Amino acid sequence: MKWFAATIALWVFSHFMPVQAADRPVYLRTAWISGQEYVNLGDWAQARGFQMFWPLHGDDITISSRWAKLSLKTKSRVISLNGASVTLSLPLVAQRDTLYISRLDLRTLIHPILYPGRPDRPKKVLTVALDPGHGGKDPGNEAAGEQEKKHTLLLAKEVQKRLTQAGVKAVLTRSADTYVENHDRPALAKKLKADIFVSLHYNSVPSGRSDVSGIEVYCLTPATTASTNDPRDSGPHGAMPGNRNDEQNALLAYTLQKQLLGLGLNDRGLKHARYTVLCYAEMPSVLVEGGFMSEPREAKRIVSQAYRRQLATAIVDGILAYKRLIERPAAAKK
Numbered sequence: 097m098k099w100f101a102a103t104i105a106l107w108v109f110s111h112f113m114p115v116q117a118a119d120r121p122v123y124l125r126t127a128w129i130s131g132q133e134y135v136n137l138g139d140w141a142q143a144r145g146f147q148m149f150w151p152l153h154g155d156d157i158t159i160s161s162r163w164a165k166l167s168l169k170t171k172s173r174v175i176s177l178n179g180a181s182v183t184l185s186l187p188l189v190a191q192r193d194t195l196y197i198s199r200l201d202l203r204t205l206i207h208p209i210l211y212p213g214r215p216d217r218p219k220k221v222l223t224v225a226l227d228p229g230h231g232g233k234d235p236g237n238e239a240a241g242e243q244e245k246k247h248t249l250l251l252a253k254e255v256q257k258r259l260t261q262a263g264v265k266a267v268l269t270r271s272a273d274t275y276v277e278n279h280d281r282p283a284l285a286k287k288l289k290a291d292i293f294v295s296l297h298y299n300s301v302p303s304g305r306s307d308v309s310g311i312e313v314y315c316l317t318p319a320t321t322a323s324t325n326d327p328r329d330s331g332p333h334g335a336m337p338g339n340r341n342d343e344q345n346a347l348l349a350y351t352l353q354k355q356l357l358g359l360g361l362n363d364r365g366l367k368h369a370r371y372t373v374l375c376y377a378e379m380p381s382v383l384v385e386g387g388f389m390s391e392p393r394e395a396k397r398i399v400s401q402a403y404r405r406q407l408a409t410a411i412v413d414g415i416l417a418y419k420r421l422i423e424r425p426a427a428a429k430k
C-alpha cells in the first residue's frame with residue numbers, strides 16, 4: 097500500500113495550497129478548467145472569513161462579511177462587488193456541487209480591490225496624468241453638432257483644476273485641440289513623471305441603439321484572457337507593459353467607478369480592454385467613459401457645465417480615494 101499512500105500524499109500536496117486564514121488554516125482546492133487554474137470558491141470564502149450562500153445550488157451566489165459583499169452568477173463574468181458591477185476576466189464555473197473562480201481573477205481583480213495596498217512596494221501618487229481623448233484631426237464621437245474631443249478637454253481641465261486645489265499635481269497629454277497619437281500619450285505621461293494615468297472619453301454606440309447609457313471604467317485586459325466586449329480577442333501572446341500594473345489598474349478603476357456611481361447614471365461596469373493608451377502605460381492606468389453621446393438625454397448632460405463639474409468632482413474623489421489606499425502605512429493592510 098506504500099505506493100498508494102505516496103500517491104495520495106503527492107495528490108494532496110499538488111492539489112491543496114495552504115493560505116493564511118483569519119482564524120484557522122484552510123486549504124484552497126484547485127482545478128484546471130479550460131487551461132486556466134481555478135480555485136474552489138467555498139474554500140476561498142472560508143479562508144477569507146466570508147459567509148457563502150448558494151441557495152439550492154442555483155445560479156445566484158452571495159458571499160458576504162461585515163465589510164464586503166459579492167454577488168455572483170454561475171457561467172457569468174459579471175459580479176457585483178460592494179454594489180458596483182465588475183467584470184471577471186474568466187467566467188465563474190459550477191461543477192457538480194462545487195463553484196470555482198479563476199486564480200487570475202482573484203489575483204488581478206478581487207484581491208487588489210478587497211485588500212488594497214502593497215507594503216513591499218510603497219508608492220506615492222504625487223503627479224496624475226490626465227489624457228483628454230482624441231483631438232485635432234480626430235474628433236472622436238459626434239452627436240447633435242458636438243464633438244467628443246472638445247468635451248474631454250474641458251473635463252480634463254476641470255479635473256486638473258480640482259486636483260491642484262487638493263494639492264495633487266496634474267499634467268495633461270494635450271492642453272489644446274491638437275492631435276496626439278494614442279501610443280505617444282502614455283510615453284508623454286512617463287516623461288512628465290506621472291504616477292497614474294487617467295484617460296477621459298465619452299461613449300457612443302455606432303448605429304440605431306440610442307437607448308444605451310451609463311458609465312464605464314476600463315482597465316487593461318490581463319494577459320491570456322479576452323477583453324470584455326470582444327470574447328474572441330485573447331490578445332498578444334505575452335503581457336503588455338501595462339500588465340505589470342494589473343493589480344493597481346483594477347484598484348484605480350474600482351475607486352473611480354465607486355465615485356462615478358454617485359452621479360446616478362447607469363452602472364455599465366468595470367471592464368477590460370486592450371486600448372493602446374492602457375497597453376503602453378507604465379504607471380497604473382484607466383480609461384473613463386463618462387456617458388453616452390448617442391443617448392439624447394445623456395448627450396445633453398455631457399455638454400453641460402453642471403454635469404462636467406459633477407463628473408470632475410467624482411473623478412477627483414476617486415483618484416484621492418486610490419491615493420489614500422495606496423499610500424497608507426503597511427500596518428493598516430488587512
Ligand SMILES: [Zn+2]
Pocket residue numbers: 229230236237244296297298
Ligand atoms: Zn473616445
